[in-house]
Structures are given as C-alpha cells and as structure tokens.
Amino acid sequence: MDSAVMEEVLLDVRGLRKSFGAVAATQDVDLTVRAGEIHALIGPNGAGKSTLITQICGEIRPDAGQIHLAGRDVTAMPAYERARRGLGRSFQITQLCLEYTAIENVMLSLTVGPRTIFSIWSDPRRDAKLAGRAQSWLERVGLADRADVPAADMAHGERRQLELAVALAREPRLLLLDEPMAGMGPEESARMTRLLAGMRERYGILLVEHDMDAVFALADRISVLVYGKLIFTGSCDEVRQHPEVRSAYLGDAAC
Numbered sequence: 001m002d003s004a005v006m007e008e009v010l011l012d013v014r015g016l017r018k019s020f021g022a023v024a025a026t027q028d029v030d031l032t033v034r035a036g037e038i039h040a041l042i043g044p045n046g047a048g049k050s051t052l053i054t055q056i057c058g059e060i061r062p063d064a065g066q067i068h069l070a071g072r073d074v075t076a077m078p079a080y081e082r083a084r085r086g087l088g089r090s091f092q093i094t095q096l097c098l099e100y101t102a103i104e105n106v107m108l109s110l111t112v113g114p115r116t117i118f119s120i121w122s123d124p125r126r127d128a129k130l131a132g133r134a135q136s137w138l139e140r141v142g143l144a145d146r147a148d149v150p151a152a153d154m155a156h157g158e159r160r161q162l163e164l165a166v167a168l169a170r171e172p173r174l175l176l177l178d179e180p181m182a183g184m185g186p187e188e189s190a191r192m193t194r195l196l197a198g199m200r201e202r203y204g205i206l207l208v209e210h211d212m213d214a215v216f217a218l219a220d221r222i223s224v225l226v227y228g229k230l231i232f233t234g235s236c237d238e239v240r241q242h243p244e245v246r247s248a249y250l251g252d253a254a255c
C-alpha cells in the first residue's frame with residue numbers, strides 16, 4: 001500500500017471521557033486508527049471497550065473529548081451522519097433480519113448505502129441490479145453459495161460473516177468490529193481471521209476482540225484498556241513483553 005495512504009489517520013480520538021455514576025468507563029482515552037491498519041483494542045470484561053466503541057459510533061455522548069473521522073470533528077454528530085461519512089460497525093450481538101435470506105439482508109443494507117436511490121413503492125428484494133451487487137459482497141465474505149439461505153438457518157460463524165457483508169455493503173472506510181469471533185469455534189475463528197486479514201488494505205479497522213490468537217495474528221497495533229484507561233499502545237511484540245499488560249490482562253501463560 002502507498003505509504004501516504006497508510007499514514008492517513010481515519011479515526012482520531014482525543015481525551016475521551018465517559019462516566020456512568022461513579023463508574024469511569026472511559027478515562028481520557030487517546031487513540032488513532034490509520035488507513036490500512038488493524039488496531040486491536042483489548043482488555044478484561046468491564047474495561048470499557050464497548051463504551052468506547054459506542055461513543056465513536058455516536059450512540060452515546062462523551063462527557064469530554066473529541067472524535068475526528070478523516071480529519072473532521074464528528075463529536076457532536078448523530079450516528080447516522082457518522083455512518084454517512086464512512087464509519088461502519090458490526091455488532092457484538094447479531095443485528096440481522098433472521099427471516100430474510102443472506103442476499104436479502106445485504107440488499108436491505110445496500111438500500112441505505114451511499115450509492116443507492118430506491119423508491120418506497122418498489123420491493124428492493126426484486127431489484128436485479130441490487131441483487132448483483134449484494135451477491136458480490138457475499139462472495140467477498142465467502143458466502144457466495146449461501147445467498148438463498150435464511151439467516152435463521154445459518155451457522156453462527158456464517159451469520160458473523162454475513163454481518164460483515166452487511167456492514168461492508170455500506171462502503172465504510174473505517175470499520176469498528178465488536179468481537180467478531182465471539183461464540184465461534186476454532187475453525188470458524190480461523191476463517192474470520194483470514195477474511196479480516198484479506199480486507200486490511202481497503203479499510204482502517206478497530207477490532208475489539210477477546211480471542212488473543214486472532215488479535216496477535218491480525219493487529220498492526222494493540223491498545224490495552226483497563227478500568228477505562230488505555231495503559232499501553234504498541235506492536236504485538238511490545239504488548240507481549242509489557243509487564244503491566246502481562247499482569248493486568250495476558251497472564252504469563254499467554255506470553
């Protein structure tokens with residue numbers, strides 16, 4: 001990848017702070033994600049990872065701090081406006097329409113994407129051009145032959161792949177992935193790891209994940225969050241060697 005592109009900061013979080021009563025869920029967090037980078041965010045349960053993600057998405061307002069998307073201050077913007085400006089998200093809990101087939105789920109996502117004009121009088125599921133575009137997103141996530149399967153009948157790992165296709169169809173530049181490997185067996189997790197590795201050059205990715213094999217296989221940088229504070233940001237090797245990280249999160253067995 002062109003080094004100028006790789007240097008572009010897609011997400012810049014500065015001094016972000018959020019408390020729920022006495023719980024300081026985000027404490028003065030600074031974080032960047034560059035184009036072409038997978039930046040993993042790790043930390044024990046309750047460390048504040050989801051709270052940070054939901055502030056970046058615009059679902060909850062920070063008490064203090066700024067969020068810039070591709071150089072633009074979006075701190076006061078609603079979630080839909082951030083999505084329009086290239087922020088995509090896949091959720092920790094699946095958000096698919098389970099009664100719809102895989103291709104219908106992606107087609108519905110395309111109807112709210114940036115390059116689609118559709119009429120409220122027509123059923124987008126009957127649109128052949130839209131179906132072609134949806135099929136190509138299914139191909140990219142390895143679900144080409146599952147297009148007509150209702151999401152309800154898909155395996156857990158396939159649903160997570162479909163969720164990714166639904167997010168990608170909106171053509172984001174920055175992707176926030178909240179535990180994409182959650183609930184997966186080793187094979188499904190390895191498949192998702194390969195999929196994300198193949199996507200890295202086209203997006204900036206902030207990856208929240210507990211599966212440390214996946215994190216170490218994918219991340220260019222890792223940030224470690226403990227009790228709402230970022231205690232360290234560095235490469236996989238630096239994180240493995242960091243004494244505070246080892247005691248707070250990894251434990252000696254993981255190093």
Ligand SMILES: Nc1ncnc2c1ncn2[C@@H]1O[C@H](COP(=O)(O)OP(=O)(O)OP(=O)(O)O)[C@@H](O)[C@H]1O
Pocket residue numbers: 020023025043044045046047048049050051052
């Ligand atoms: N809406 C809320 N109201 C009150 N407290 C909250 C709320 N959301 C989060 N918290 C608290 O903020 C802290 C951070 O929670 P958060 O869910 O962000 O952590 P997490 O790192 O995502 O955890 P996990 O890995 O288990 O998903 C926790 O103490 C949690 O109980």
